[in-house]
């Protein structure tokens with residue numbers, strides 16, 4: 001990455017300042033000031049108490065490492081969104097309490113319970129869309145020239161909603177999953193990181209395939225990667241040295257089974273939910289799901305470390321580190337700020353990028369990032385298997401957005417029942433009826 005080429009300094013807002021991912025982003029921003037200089041860093045959240053715990057630690061970090069940067073944490077949209085160049089959005093509408101129900105309700109009916117997949121993902125989508133649209137509107141009101149990079153999940157459904165509801169807004173929906181996997185690919189072939197790879201990838205969010213991976217000399221890395229993935233999935237030696245949570249270990253390992261289904265490509269890990277739902281359900285505990293793990297591990301670690309920093313009054317010895325999630329979003333902002341045309345993935349209207357797929361689908365493909373945002377690259381034709389998978393899932397995502405906009409029970413039932421992981425319309429209805437009750441404070445009344 002090049003160094004900053006002029007004397008501009010940027011103002012960044014993290015929306016969802018109370019997110020467990022916020023400290024990693026702050027660390028990455030502070031480590032990268034030579035490439036992406038800051039004049040202001042602000043946090044915004046609608047839960048001031050949760051955000052304060054992260055913000056009090058971040059304030060110490062900023063004061064120690066870059067006291068010239070103005071730092072502010074607020075729950076006031078006007079204060080937050082005024083004088084901002086980039087918004088990094090990562091909100092979770094309904095927080096972990098609702099994520100837990102997204103996972104547990106389907107499992108109670110014998111169906112995969114997952115944050116962004118199937119009924120759980122759709123339920124989360126209907127909560128998330130109004131929250132993200134509100135952020136976009138605040139940005140356009142108070143800082144109309146700003147860009148928003150949005151991580152808030154379920155990114156596929158949120159992206160379909162922003163395409164329809166705010167087609168001209170400067171929001172780019174993104175995901176760290178293929179990014180994390182490409183860092184793993186780099187390790188497998190002995191390269192430094194994902195930026196050493198030149199790749200072709202296409203699909204929907206959490207639902208895509210690599211068709212080509214090379215190094216910068218043009219050497220084809222697919223044979224070596226396929227050999228590794230067939231045996232170990234995307235697990236790498238570091239996982240055992242650094243320690244990996246059991247559920248992620250399982251997910252990275254299962255890429256071997258997903259790969260076996262189409263050995264011409266390399267798969268995104270979350271395809272496991274669609275291709276092996278029976279096995280996933282068998283390995284799930286309906287009383288202790290991923291949310292319980294996150295609350296016991298990531299949330300506890302992050303909030304514990306923030307409390308320690310605040311108690312000691314210093315962050316000089318902090319264990320917070322940049323990671324793939326934080327480096328990716330900062331790289332994207334840098335590419336837009338300096339018009340670098342760096343090639344990175346985004347979730348973007350298809351418009352021919354995958355030539356035989358609905359032009360209005362929100363697809364995930366490599367783009368060139370520059371001052372005008374993301375310019376998609378053509379990935380050619382999806383193969384027959386991928387065309388079938390994408391076409392069905394694209395309809396599920398579109399029906400979910402239709403249901404929210406039209407307040408339609410039937411469209412939501414169609415979305416649930418069309419979803420590959422739900423066995424039939426009866427089970428879909430049982431899950432939906434439980435979800436309607438659980439989401440009564442978030443969803444509109446459905447007719």
Ligand SMILES: NC(=O)c1ccc[n+]([C@@H]2O[C@H](COP(=O)([O-])OP(=O)(O)OC[C@H]3O[C@@H](n4cnc5c(N)ncnc54)[C@H](O)[C@@H]3O)[C@@H](O)[C@H]2O)c1
Nearest residue numbers: 016018019020046047090091092093131151152153175176
């Ligand atoms: N796209 C990706 O690849 C990717 C990767 C990681 C995380 N995520 C997403 O990032 C988000 C944050 O994840 P987390 O686990 O850190 O969650 P978290 O619950 O720790 O943080 C989310 C924060 O959002 C706040 N919030 C909720 N609704 C809001 C609203 N309407 N306005 C302002 N703030 C609001 C909450 O108070 C909370 O502090 C989630 O949506 C998660 O799914 C996406």
Ligand SMILES: O=P(O)(O)OC[C@H]1O[C@H](O[C@H]2[C@H](O)[C@@H](O)[C@@H](O)O[C@@H]2CO)[C@H](O)[C@@H](O)[C@@H]1O
Nearest residue numbers: 115153175176177178179180181290294324325
């Ligand atoms: O279950 P969680 O909350 O730990 O994670 C759900 C998110 O999983 C993906 O992000 C991973 C990423 O793939 C991995 O490389 C590493 O960075 O950890 C991330 C999560 O901790 C996914 O892309 C997100 O959309 C999910 O929210």
Ligand SMILES: [Mn+2]
Nearest residue numbers: 155175176177
């Ligand atoms: Mn993701």
